[in-house]
Amino acid sequence: MTRTLLRSGLKPRVVYLIIVLLLVVGGILTEYVVGMAKQRAAQIRSMEATALLASMRAQLETEVNSVLYLSRSLTTFVSAYPDSSPERWYELSREIIGDAPLVRNIGLAPDNVMQFVYPLEGNEAVIGLDYRTNKEQWPAVEEAIISGKMKLAGPVNLIQGGQGVIARAPIHYRHGTARHYWGLASIVLDFDTLMNKSGIKETASGFEIAIRGRDGTGETGDIFFGDRAVFVDPVAKMQIFFPGGVWVIAANPIHGINASVIWMRLTAWGLLAVLAGLIMLMYRLYRLAHHQSNTDSLTGEANRRSLMHRAEHLAQLYPRSGIGFALLFIDLNHFKAVNDTHGHHMGDLLLIAAARRLRDNCRATDTLARNGGDEFILLQPGVGLEDVRRLAAKLEQLMANPFEIAGLELSISASVGYAVFPNESNDCETVISLADSRMYARKRKKKALEQRGRQDDIEEVVVVE
Template identity: 35%
Template sequence: MLSIIRQHSHKAFFVFTAAFWVTSVLIVQFYAELSTNRITQEEQQNLRREAALIRSKIESAIYEDVYIAGSLATVLRVSTSTVIDNWDSVASDLIQKSTHIRNIGIAPNNVISLVYPLEGNEAAIGLDFRSAPEQYAAVMKAKESGDVYLDGPIELVQGGQALIARYPIFLDYPINQKYWGSTSIVLNFADILQESNIRDLKNANFAIQRTTVGGVVDVFLGSEEVFESPDELLPVFLPNNQWLIAVKSTAGLSDLAKLERNITQFFGYTGALILYISVFLLYRAYQLAHKASLKDELTHLPNRRYLFNQLEQRMRPSKRKTGFALLNIDLNEFKQINDQFGHEAGDALLKHIAQLTNNILKGTDFIARVGGDEFLIVLDSSYTELAANERAKALKQHIENRPLHWKGSAITPSISIGVVVYYPDIPTTQEELLHTADHNMYIQKEAHKNNSQIPHYLQGHII
């Protein structure tokens, strides 16, 4: 009955919350739309012009240096030895003529042998592209096309992020049957972006995506969400590659429209929020009171009511595919402990056992105090008899090996545990499950009494 009332109250409050805020938002958004529609068209036109300018700057910056570096590929095709013998001067002259080239390398047989400048790029020497699958795929792409291929942006071996233009070198150009290796130029990706002014784009979010050599679409700059509903999509044409720029306007209203909208929103949402908070606080107070009714006051564990609610949920056929174990725990000689040390010590022992047990429970397992010195544990993680008995044995050892130190004495707890496993495919009621666990516990308790010659609580309790 309590479960039904709680579910109905949650549903009613959820429906109220949804209806309240949906209505408020719809009214406010209606008036906001009247203001935004007047300026949307103009903002989109400006945005298109800015995006087109950014696209052209990126293309021109990349093509400028790619064409300059093409001269190196041409010389290598004619005479590889000339380039290798005069590497520093050739590479230095090329970088000086370029704008964004940060370093150059050549890779006979796809193994990097020369890099300029060498300082700071030593890690790249000796890199076999075949050991770097992504870069090797790009090298093979250039080889197959017989022309320069722009790869990246990628993370470099020597550190940093850059674009790499890869040129295949064939000694029999243009027949392209005698493959010698490749040369690569590394372009400073950050400088290209900065000069394009893409990060200075106002009142808009932007993103750039590429298609990798492996055919994977990758958004490498900005958020993927921009591509979900962009205001503008612009292709960026690159050497044997293509990017796609997406731009979405975030422009707000005019200053006057913003003021009018903010005043409406302020008074409307403030009044709605005050009313909603008042209702929420009343509902929260009810929830806290209800939660307190499901907790044991002494040990702060769940109580009998909470346990029964949980068992009811777990034993619903539609909610359960695997079984669970139920452990009934009862303290041995608890009355003697209360008589010997007092009820304050007994309460401390109950809290001690509750804490010890909680420390070793897993996942959704939980322990509840159902009265006096009796506890029940639900083990979701143990749903076979073997596993449940092993857990019960470990729990018994864990508790009985950790005495409670009480005013100069050590009170060693002793417990009896009754174990029962619930199987979803075997019809069982909650009462039958609890009775079986209780019955098995008393069997253990009788065995303890028959085997004990002196009260367990007196064994070695003096420190």
């Protein structure tokens, strides 16, 4: 992709912009996929949480309702026999607790004063409790009396210690046609044992569990089990129904709904970042390789390949632009003597200085290239035959001026050959060949003149016909 972008002639900032746009598109697609995965994960977690809560609710309702069903036998008996003795209450209570290990105690409170509790051992403190004077429990008791139905209270802190869920049922009896209030029957379930037998824990199967609805008040009730934060945005919640009360149970993933999705997003963005880095690296490496393949490593100017490419490009544009170009081949004379006398390092410094001098006397639109060894090529768009003759003479005079390098004065000269497109040929290869041959002809002529000692004539001869 980067190779195509470079060949298209786009500037680096445009290429970078395209890469950024690709990353933006990739980011949008990533977020879309992550969003779908998030939605799917939420659905799965919601189904898992719903199934977990349904199981807990069923077990909890079963445990509580089975006990409350057994307790009805006591209230029915007292209602039928309001004058029955504590001995009979004892026998019935023993039967109920024997079949219901969740029951912590059973109590009877004639006229709202606790007078009987089974088992008595460990519950002695509750005997004599007057509900009317107990600020914590009286509201629930009063509600049960007013409604005439069983009411669920709790979890509450029990006088005898620990926490319990209390189901209270008002007992009424008939005397003739009149219906009279006898008192209150209560059955206390051990809260911790109830939670354990129902399989309810604060964390279960990767979820946090919480329950609200103290005293059976449902959604508006206090949270009495688990963390309050679970109810902020639960993935699942449902109601638990008891006689005379409702609890609400909710669940949230321990690590949040988006825990796995966050890792997916981080992975996706990480891959995009790596991809972006690789693309940028490939682009930079290609630009470096492209620059090196088109640049002379010693002088920093263009190389022959780069110059030829531009010449061919200008030749292709000529039918539309009408702009031709001149090619000047420049060969340095006496350069080998500098290498032999002062070493190749000094020769390299001389080449760099010669390239700098040529570049300083070129236009910004010109292309200067090193052709290898001690040869340079200058490409000048929009230059005709008359102008190029004068330029050739100027370059020879320019290179004849001594060079000051590393404290030494080095003198060389130059031989320049040229050709103009399309004045002399409309074929790019022919123009190159013609300029090259003229340069070598000029070099031979200057050498011959030097050998005959006619250095003054060299200054007057400009080109070879």
